Amino acid sequence: MNMFGRTAIAGACAAAFALASATLVAQGRGQAAAAPPAEPLSALAPENLSKPRPKAPFDLTGNWFVDTSSGPDAWRFGPPYPKLTPKAQKEYDTGMKLLKEGKVYKDDIGQCWPAGLPLIMTRYWPTAMIQVPTAVYMVSEFMNSFRTIFLDGRAHTDADVVVRTPNGESVGHWEGDAMVVDTRYFRGDHHWMDQGGASIPAGEQLRIVERIRLLPGGKQLEIAYTMTDPENWEGGWKSTKRFNRVNDIDIHEVECLPDLNDHLKSTRSKTQVQ
Amino acid sequence: MKRLLIASTLVVMFIAPVFAHHSPAAFEASKSITLTGTVKEFRWQNPHTWIEVNVPNEKGEQVLWAFELTSPTYLVRAGWKSNTLKPGDKVTISGRPLKSGEPGSAIFTSVTLADGRTLGERPARLGGEAK
Numbered sequence: 022m023n024m025f026g027r028t029a030i031a032g033a034c035a036a037a038f039a040l041a042s043a044t045l046v047a048q049g050r051g052q053a054a055a056a057p058p059a060e061p062l063s064a065l066a067p068e069n070l071s072k073p074r075p076k077a078p079f080d081l082t083g084n085w086f087v088d089t090s091s092g093p094d095a096w097r098f099g100p101p102y103p104k105l106t107p108k109a110q111k112e113y114d115t116g117m118k119l120l121k122e123g124k125v126y127k128d129d130i131g132q133c134w135p136a137g138l139p140l141i142m143t144r145y146w147p148t149a150m151i152q153v154p155t156a157v158y159m160v161s162e163f164m165n166s167f168r169t170i171f172l173d174g175r176a177h178t179d180a181d182v183v184v185r186t187p188n189g190e191s192v193g194h195w196e197g198d199a200m201v202v203d204t205r206y207f208r209g210d211h212h213w214m215d216q217g218g219a220s221i222p223a224g225e226q227l228r229i230v231e232r233i234r235l236l237p238g239g240k241q242l243e244i245a246y247t248m249t250d251p252e253n254w255e256g257g258w259k260s261t262k263r264f265n266r267v268n269d270i271d272i273h274e275v276e277c278l279p280d281l282n283d284h285l286k287s288t289r290s291k292t293q294v295q
Numbered sequence: 296m297k298r299l300l301i302a303s304t305l306v307v308m309f310i311a312p313v314f315a316h317h318s319p320a321a322f323e324a325s326k327s328i329t330l331t332g333t334v335k336e337f338r339w340q341n342p343h344t345w346i347e348v349n350v351p352n353e354k355g356e357q358v359l360w361a362f363e364l365t366s367p368t369y370l371v372r373a374g375w376k377s378n379t380l381k382p383g384d385k386v387t388i389s390g391r392p393l394k395s396g397e398p399g400s401a402i403f404t405s406v407t408l409a410d411g412r413t414l415g416e417r418p419a420r421l422g423g424e425a426k
Binding site for chain 2: 285
C-alpha cells in the first residue's frame with residue numbers, strides 16, 4: 022500500500038473513531054443533540070432580584086414569635102381535629118391512651134427529629150424572616166430549621182426530582198393584601214401534627230396552603246392554614262395563628278444534641294413508648 | 296433540710312404548661328414538687344438548659360434529679376446568667392414531676408437561690424407562665 026492509501030485508511034479510522042466517540046458521549050447523556058435547558062435563575066441571582074415586579078404589599082422581614090395570649094395551647098392546631106382516617110385514628114387513640122397513663126408515644130421531636138411544618142412555626146421559639154422580592158427566607162431558632170418561600174413565579178419542582186423534607190417546598194404568590202403559599206413534598210415519616218397526646222401523623226400527601234397577612238400596624242402577622250392529607254384526615258384542616266413581632270430577640274445557633282436527652286431521665290425512662 | 300414536698304396545691308400558681316421540646320405527656324400539668332438539694336451540674340446550652348440537683352431521700356441517700364429548663368434566650372430575660380448556679384450551690388427548686396411518680400425528672404418552673412432570689416423561666420409574652 023502506498024503512502025496515499027495508508028493516509029486514507031488512517032483518516033477513515035480517525036473519522037470513524039470520532040463518530041463513534043461522539044455517539045457514545047451523546048448516548049451517555051441520554052440526549053442526541055438537544056441542548057440542555059438553561060438553568061433557572063436562583064432566587065438570589067441579581068438578574069432575578071432586579072426583574073420588574075409589582076411592589077410587595079408588605080415585608081415580613083423581622084423576628085416573629087407565636088402569639089400565646091389565647092392560652093397555653095396557642096401552639097397547637099387542634100382540637101378540634103378533622104375526621105381522621107382509620108390509620109391516623111389508630112395513632113391518635115394510642116397517643117391519647119398513653120397520655121392518660123403518663124406515657125409518651127413516639128416523641129420524635131423530643132428525640133431531635135425536625136418538627137416540620139406546621140408545628141415548626143408555632144414552637145415557643147422565634148422565627149427570623151428575611152424577605153426579598155423573589156423569596157422569603159425563614160429560620161426558626163429551634164434547631165435552626167430552615168424554610169424558603171419562593172415568590173419569583175416558579176412552579177413546584179418536578180415530583181421525580183424534589184427531595185422531600187420536613188418543611189416541604191413552599192411556593193407563594195400575592196393575592197391582594199395576602200401572600201398565598203402552597204407547600205408540598207413533605208417527608209412522610211417522623212412527622213406529626215401535634216405533640217404530647219394527639220399523635221396525628223403527617224404523610225407525603227400533606228399539602229399546606231397558608232394565607233399570610235400583615236395586620237395593620239405591622240406588629241402582628243396572621244397565617245390562615247388549610248391543610249390536607251387524605252392519607253391521614255378528611256377534607257381541609259383549618260386553623261389560624263397569629264405571630265407577634267419581637268424586636269429585642271435575635272436567633273442563635275440551636276442544635277439538638279444527644280447529651281440533652283442523655284441527661285434527662287424522662288427521655289430514657291419507661292415512660293417512652295415507640 | 297426540707298426533703299420532698301409534693302405541693303399539689305400550687306395548681307393556681309402554675310397555670311400554663313412549660314412547652315419544652317420534649318412531649319409534656321409524661322409530666323404532671325397541674326402538680327408541682329419542690330425539692331431542696333445541692334447543684335451537681337448546671338448546663339447552659341440550647342435548645343434547653345438543665346440543672347442536676349442531688350436531693351437526699353428519706354433514707355438519707357442522694358437522689359439525682361434533672362430539671363429541664365428552656366433556652367438561655369429566655370432565661371437571660373428572666374434574670375439568669377451562665378454562672379447563676381455552680382456545683383455545690385444549695386437551692387430550692389420547683390417543677391412538674393413525672394406522672395408515673397418515678398423520681399429524678401421534672402420540668403422546671405422556678406428556683407430559689409441561696410441568696411434568696413427566686414428565678415423563673417421567661418416573660419409571659421414569650422410563652423412564660425401566667426402567675
